[in-house]
């Protein structure tokens with residue numbers, strides 16, 4: 001048995017160290033990180049771009065200064081993952097309705113700067129969906145499956161409403177071949193599109209070591225079509241004000257051609273701090289935050305075109321670095337792996353690669369805590385533990401710096417957003433590693449918009465949020481908090497694949 005005084009001393013030492021860590025004001029550090037990562041120079045940190053490399057270098061420098069042990073490729077901090085770049089050929093892409101041909105870039109254009117599309121030549125009859133509804137009947141769901149869907153949302157000058165957007169992704173969840181959205185843009189807005197912009201896209205490249213672990217992913221192509229296409233089908237914009245689904249015998253063909261252009265690489269940045277308890281050496285805790293962003297907007301006429309991604313997710317990366325600083329000062333018992341992922345916005349690619357390369361079951365991570373969008377808050381400034389509802393009771397939330405609420409609370413404000421499936425944590429869940437997302441921003445107006453920049457961040461909140469994540473991790477590290485799934489992960493993953501998800 002260990003000497004009682006020694007136990008006491010250790011306890012005191014540990015608590016002093018953590019109290020010290022908990023009292024630090026991180027605001028100045030956090031400001032520096034966000035200012036740099038979200039600067040225009042970093043061009044929105046899109047995966048596979050120069051901006052991503054700048055951000056990767058910055059994070060590596062920080063990890064290095066904090067003496068993290070590199071555990072990427074070849075004993076460096078970088079773990080590269082392959083990406084295939086594609087280019088759409090606008091001159092060989094078109095839409096035809098009956099015998100009328102519509103041109104790419106003038107009448108039809110791909111929606112979203114990210115995501116994936118593939119060449120498709122479909123000739124399957126046409127399903128028209130007008131308006132929005134809460135529930136689709138089973139027969140309606142069957143109609144949508146594998147069809148080309150022309151979606152005519154309620155009329156709203158110039159842009160899709162949040163509800164229409166959400167409904168569009170619900171439709172996507174029922175497996176259509178393609179969704180054509182008839183938007184309300186006037187002629188001048190269509191003029192802003194340049195056929196030569198918005199053509200490049202990327203997809204996760206197959207990689208030999210993944211072959212036995214490759215899940216079938218569906219790629220749904222979203223296109224925007226103009227009013228002429230709607231008229232050709234015999235519809236009017238105002239039909240979208242009321243919900244119905246029609247099956248038309250209209251002959252329709254979407255022929256969008258892409259060709260692979262080159263193989264590029266995305267970069268995860270990964271390092272760890274060794275634990276003090278050797279018996280726990282094979283049970284690391286993984287803390288993650290994605291550092292990639294949406295890059296530069298393809299709209300040429302905007303004054304500011306950089307998606308700086310200050311809240312999403314320079315805030316989370318800043319916290320990741322500062323949490324590493326706190327653990328570097330007061331050593332954890334478990335090894336803690338700090339993972340800054342890329343490719344998240346493209347479809348959780350970096351974390352998918354990381355976890356498929358991870359030496360499971362040699363190492364059995366006990367938890368993944370993923371941090372995404374903690375630079376702002378809504379309502380009373382709480383933090384949300386998304387994924388808590390999939391875990392056995394966690395009842396240690398009273399002493400956290402910020403109030404911690406479950407995803408049930410989050411879903412009251414943002415129903416059907418499926419946040420648990422929308423960031424890197426879900427790739428850990430799939431490998432049976434209990435994982436949660438810590439977030440606080442909700443879905444603010446700046447979410448995925450050009451104005452998600454330094455000025456929107458509330459640094460007092462970010463400081464508190466960073467401490468709250470740290471406190472949460474400390475509890476896991478000390479064994480005061482065990483993350484355990486309530487049900488088999490297969491059931492969770494099945495829901496994930498069923499959920500309508502935002503491909504951009």
Ligand SMILES: [Zn+2]
Pocket residue numbers: 290312313372373423
């Ligand atoms: Zn994010």
